[in-house]
Amino acid sequence: MEPSEVIKKLLPAFERYYTVKNEDITPPFCAEAEFRSHNEQYFLVRSAHIADIDSNEFVYFASPDELTSEKLEELVNTAWNAGLAKVHPYNGHRNSDVTLLIFTKSISPETAITIKKTKLYKSYKFSFHGWSHFKLAVCNTTDMTIYTNRQGKDYAKLINKNIKSPS
Structure with a gap:
């Protein structure tokens, strides 16, 4: 299956809770x-406001024909920097996670190891203003093998459910 076809098949799973963009x-x-x-949290009445809680996630989809370690590093850095640019930490900010989903035809063996070791984290004011984690999932569309980092394991389940299921 072509990587672009896999992405088209997966995007409807995101449309329920996420705002999906295909342009700009x-x-x-x-x-x-x-x-x-x-x-928002409050005590008994709304005027007794205690806290605001904001949680965000920014997901990026990529479909290179071949994924090498250099290409992976480029995509990871671009997604991480673009996601962090959208974060506005304040005392009510809880977390803003950045996710990268890559669908490709081939992955080199050393790239599979690099995927598992990929870990990016940022805290804002010692986590008093929240934090950001990086989630990564890569799907080899020729044999439908999925590689993830520790934070991206939930996306392996999502991809399995939506791509490998008959339709």
Whole structure:
């Protein structure tokens, strides 16, 4: 299956909770999805406001024909920097995660090891203003093998459910 076909098949799974964009996206990516959640806590009545809680996630989709370690590093850095540019930490900010989903025809063996070791984290004011994690999932569309870093394991389940299921 072609990587672009896999992405078209996966995007409807995101449309329920995420705002999906196919136009005006960051250059090396073919689609973006954005999730924003705002919650408030108060004591008994709304005028006794205690806290705001904001949680965000920025998802980037890429479909290179071949994934090498250099290409992976370029995509990871671009997604991480583009995602962090959208973060506005304040005392009510909880987390803003950046996710990169890559669909490719071939992956080199050393790249599979690099995927597993990829870890990016940023805290804002010692986590008092929240934090950001980087989630990574890579799908080899020729044999439907999925590689993830530790934070991206949930996306392996999502891809399995939506791509490998008959339709």
